[in-house]
Amino acid sequence: MDLSYLIDWANLLLRWAHVITAVAWIGASFYFVMLDNSLSVPTHEDLKKKGVDGEMWAVHGGGFYHSNKYMVAPKWLPLPENLHWSYWESYSTWLTGFGLFTVLYLFNAGTFLVDKSVHDWSPGAAIGAALGFLAAFWLLYDAICRTLGRRRNGDLVVGVLVFALVVFAAWLACQLFAGRAAFLLVGAMMATAMSANVFFWIIPGQRKVVAQLRAGQAVDPVHGQRGKQRSVHNTYFTLPVLIAMLSNHYGWLYQAQHNWLVLVLLMLAGALIRHSFVSRHKAHVLGKRTPWEHAVVGTLALGGLAFWLAPPPRSDAQLAAARQPVAFAQVQSVIEQRCVMCHNAQLQNKNVALHTPELIRVNAQAVYQQAVVQKLMPLNNATQITDAERDLLRRWFESGASAQQ
Ligand code: HEC
Numbered sequence: 001m002d003l004s005y006l007i008d009w010a011n012l013l014l015r016w017a018h019v020i021t022a023v024a025w026i027g028a029s030f031y032f033v034m035l036d037n038s039l040s041v042p043t044h045e046d047l048k049k050k051g052v053d054g055e056m057w058a059v060h061g062g063g064f065y066h067s068n069k070y071m072v073a074p075k076w077l078p079l080p081e082n083l084h085w086s087y088w089e090s091y092s093t094w095l096t097g098f099g100l101f102t103v104l105y106l107f108n109a110g111t112f113l114v115d116k117s118v119h120d121w122s123p124g125a126a127i128g129a130a131l132g133f134l135a136a137f138w139l140l141y142d143a144i145c146r147t148l149g150r151r152r153n154g155d156l157v158v159g160v161l162v163f164a165l166v167v168f169a170a171w172l173a174c175q176l177f178a179g180r181a182a183f184l185l186v187g188a189m190m191a192t193a194m195s196a197n198v199f200f201w202i203i204p205g206q207r208k209v210v211a212q213l214r215a216g217q218a219v220d221p222v223h224g225q226r227g228k229q230r231s232v233h234n235t236y237f238t239l240p241v242l243i244a245m246l247s248n249h250y251g252w253l254y255q256a257q258h259n260w261l262v263l264v265l266l267m268l269a270g271a272l273i274r275h276s277f278v279s280r281h282k283a284h285v286l287g288k289r290t291p292w293e294h295a296v297v298g299t300l301a302l303g304g305l306a307f308w309l310a311p312p313p314r315s316d317a318q319l320a321a322a323r324q325p326v327a328f329a330q331v332q333s334v335i336e337q338r339c340v341m342c343h344n345a346q347l348q349n350k351n352v353a354l355h356t357p358e359l360i361r362v363n364a365q366a367v368y369q370q371a372v373v374q375k376l377m378p379l380n381n382a383t384q385i386t387d388a389e390r391d392l393l394r395r396w397f398e399s400g401a402s403a404q405q
């Protein structure tokens with residue numbers, strides 16, 4: 001079996017697993033943020049005696065659930081052996097994500113990571129830089145949290161510095177890598193920090209607390225405080241990471257002239273919208289109104305982005321050209337110059353070959369979709385297709401996509 005075919009399968013299965021584990025992780029994370037913010041002070045004497053700090057009643061799937069939160073641990077019973085931990089959701093999301101990144105971007109670095117019109121370097125150098133990106137972001141982010149997090153106004157200072165770091169990383173990635181890879185890499189770098197927060201701080205901190213409780217020692221509150229700080233960061237990273245991962249499937253975003261700014265605005269909109277949702281639960285419990293204004297500003301930023309990136313109206317000359325009939329020979333010549341290099345008998349990316357009229361006819365729908373509508377192909381516009389040529393492909397497809405010479 002052909003290696004590239006097997007890699008396509010690895011790509012599919014890793015992507016599937018990645019989405020499943022990410023749903024489990026983010027789902028659990030959203031649930032616990034909601035739970036934490038929805039807790040109310042218990043009123044029942046029994047609960048007060050047991051030392052419960054907050055409770056929430058919920059109805060779901062035919063049953064009633066009553067969650068009790070102990071800030072440290074229950075006073076009325078030893079911590080049970082059967083304690084449910086949440087960390088494999090996070091680790092498996094990172095492992096499948098890194099696997100997918102390897103299969104897709106690192107194996108084909110020359111095609112996917114490098115865009116010579118952005119930065120002309122070797123695939124090996126690009127791979128090294130991409131891995132360096134993931135490590136460097138974590139080290140810098142972690143250093144910011146450790147050195148400044150516990151000072152006065154620590155949360156604010158850390159928040160501002162981490163935001164500035166993300167903006168700088170987005171800018172730098174877009175100066176070095178193909179747009180699609182740059183967007184993905186920024187998402188992957190933040191997602192790596194999220195998993196590393198779980199792996200290096202949140203879980204080890206919780207393990208220490210559990211060990212202290214079981215040994216009957218006093219609990220050091222620093223572990224809880226640190227865990228909470230990292231957990232809050234993870235909450236605010238969630239929507240930005242998801243949009244960075246998804247936006248790299250939309251050519252008009254990552255091929256925009258100031259693509260780094262497009263990415264920053266998308267991520268900022270995500271963080272603002274998340275803020276309104278996080279605050280909503282707390283506001284609910286306290287009987288206050290939800291601060292929707294953050295979500296409104298985030299949504300307006302998305303609307304502004306849509307206006308900014310809107311393609312210019314077509315000129316009269318273009319409209320006149322659009323009415324001219326297209327000869328198949330013209331279409332074939334464009335495809336030979338712009339596509340066949342990567343879609344031929346030997347090399348069939350995603351099983352698409354375009355080196356004969358019959359193949360062009362069979363793949364007409366996919367050609368139209370990829371090269372005209374989504375402008376994803378040619379990949380990174382490696383073969384410098386022009387707008388007039390895309391328009392030619394469009395007219396040919398819309399007038400019936402015939403392969404008659
Ligand atoms: C530099 C190499 C390169 C060039 C040039 C190129 N492609 Fe591709 N094409 C690829 C790769 C790599 C993939 C697989 C992309 C992926 O997995 O996301 C692909 C995928 C495709 C697909 C399948 C997309 C899907 O997700 O099902 C179509 C259709 C396609 N290309 C059409 C074209 C057309 C039309 C052109 C010319 C206008 C073109 N390609 C030029 C590399 C190229």
